[in-house]
Amino acid sequence: MEREQHDGRKVVLIDGCRIPFLRSGSGYRDLTSYDLGRLALKALLDRTQIEPGRVDRVIMGTVIARLATSNVARESALAAGFPPHVPAYTVTLACISANVAITSGTDLIRTGQADIVVAGGTESMSDIPICYRKPVRRKLLEAQRYKGPMDFLEFPKGIGLKDLLPEIPSIAEFSTGRAMGEDCDRLAARLGISREAQDEYALRSHLAASRATTEGVLRGEIEPVRVPPDFQSIAVDNGFRADTSLEKLKSLKPAFVKKYGTVTAGNSSFLTDGAAATLLMAEDAARALGYKPKARIRAYAYSAQDPGEELLLGPAYATPKALDAAGLGLSDIDVFEFHEAFAGQILANIQCLASESFAREKLGRAGRMGDIPMEKFNSLGGSLSLGHPFGATGARLVTTAANRLIRENGTFALVAACAAGAMGNAIVLERWKDH
Numbered sequence: 001m002e003r004e005q006h007d008g009r010k011v012v013l014i015d016g017c018r019i020p021f022l023r024s025g026s027g028y029r030d031l032t033s034y035d036l037g038r039l040a041l042k043a044l045l046d047r048t049q050i051e052p053g054r055v056d057r058v059i060m061g062t063v064i065a066r067l068a069t070s071n072v073a074r075e076s077a078l079a080a081g082f083p084p085h086v087p088a089y090t091v092t093l094a095c096i097s098a099n100v101a102i103t104s105g106t107d108l109i110r111t112g113q114a115d116i117v118v119a120g121g122t123e124s125m126s127d128i129p130i131c132y133r134k135p136v137r138r139k140l141l142e143a144q145r146y147k148g149p150m151d152f153l154e155f156p157k158g159i160g161l162k163d164l165l166p167e168i169p170s171i172a173e174f175s176t177g178r179a180m181g182e183d184c185d186r187l188a189a190r191l192g193i194s195r196e197a198q199d200e201y202a203l204r205s206h207l208a209a210s211r212a213t214t215e216g217v218l219r220g221e222i223e224p225v226r227v228p229p230d231f232q233s234i235a236v237d238n239g240f241r242a243d244t245s246l247e248k249l250k251s252l253k254p255a256f257v258k259k260y261g262t263v264t265a266g267n268s269s270f271l272t273d274g275a276a277a278t279l280l281m282a283e284d285a286a287r288a289l290g291y292k293p294k295a296r297i298r299a300y301a302y303s304a305q306d307p308g309e310e311l312l313l314g315p316a317y318a319t320p321k322a323l324d325a326a327g328l329g330l331s332d333i334d335v336f337e338f339h340e341a342f343a344g345q346i347l348a349n350i351q352c353l354a355s356e357s358f359a360r361e362k363l364g365r366a367g368r369m370g371d372i373p374m375e376k377f378n379s380l381g382g383s384l385s386l387g388h389p390f391g392a393t394g395a396r397l398v399t400t401a402a403n404r405l406i407r408e409n410g411t412f413a414l415v416a417a418c419a420a421g422a423m424g425n426a427i428v429l430e431r432w433k434d435h
Contacts, residue, residue, distance in 0.1 A: 008110030012293035016399030018276035021387030024125035037076030037122035040275035043223035056114035058088035061097025061121030062391035094420035098394030120277030123389035181256035195262035209240035209381025272387035276395035299325035314424015315416035316352035322426035334410025339417035340382035
């Protein structure tokens, strides 16, 4: 992205919201990603009072798609009340899918192809597609050509008992075959990040989320929902552990590398259901419609590294690119909102950004990026405690960062996240001021 988007229109964030993020298998267990997306989009329409027919695009991120709603953005948008003439499409880039939705919307506006874009994401880990294994799938396709009942006697031939077992999707890197937690263990060991440091960070995240929820700080970005069949109101996230302690976290066994690992269920993000959405506009369109934006999308950048060695270091690579594009340094940032896949991943990226050798050897820079003041970092909790619906997290991060800028009287915010495939994204927000 070019420095400060000088070649295009200014893009502003009007507002964003999400439905409560819930542990998979809990309050949203009977819903699909389509249902969750519909709820988030409807909440955004109600909150902003934007006329749905004025929206030029709806873009939603998702990772685990259902065949029946493969373009979940379109189905959710229609159900939420967007008229048929509004195009809607779904994007997928692992844990930064909503980031892609937001930056794609930014580019549409910046280049004059749109004035108003709704961008966000949705994910249901309670409703993942479970498939037959390939020999059975092949037989089922062949069976469509059978002419009579006797043809079905051929069906069992070539199918073993193990072929009848369901094929459950694995959360593992395709290119390496390793679970992401295994890579975090490898990364933590290589950089000398201790189990104690990871547990301490996880505790910080859970207590911050609990405090933000109790004090009502997150109420401004979470829209309550009523879920069938009992239609009880769900108003808060249910993943954070208000009663956790360092002792409890220390008692957990390694989850991935069983004997020597330092990554546990307690210092990792958990499977989550949820959805979030943001409203983006061209600044001139916002003025014409009487909207007061919260922030401007100042710049963004993407990165990609070797999945074998640097799977989780996306923020350390994308952050310098985004800051350069914005003409800023790390010391200019007032609010940091990073996706917490694992405590070890967060600590590794912070360490790399502060490292002289990483700057020289990996980034080709003369000096390190700098230290991140932890009092400015994920102060309301993060994915470890609030939850991580894969396709939706980026919209949560951007919304929270913009709200924090206003609440904390800051000027610039940095949003960053890693993703499967060793990719990363960073977005720089600037608090909007009516000059």
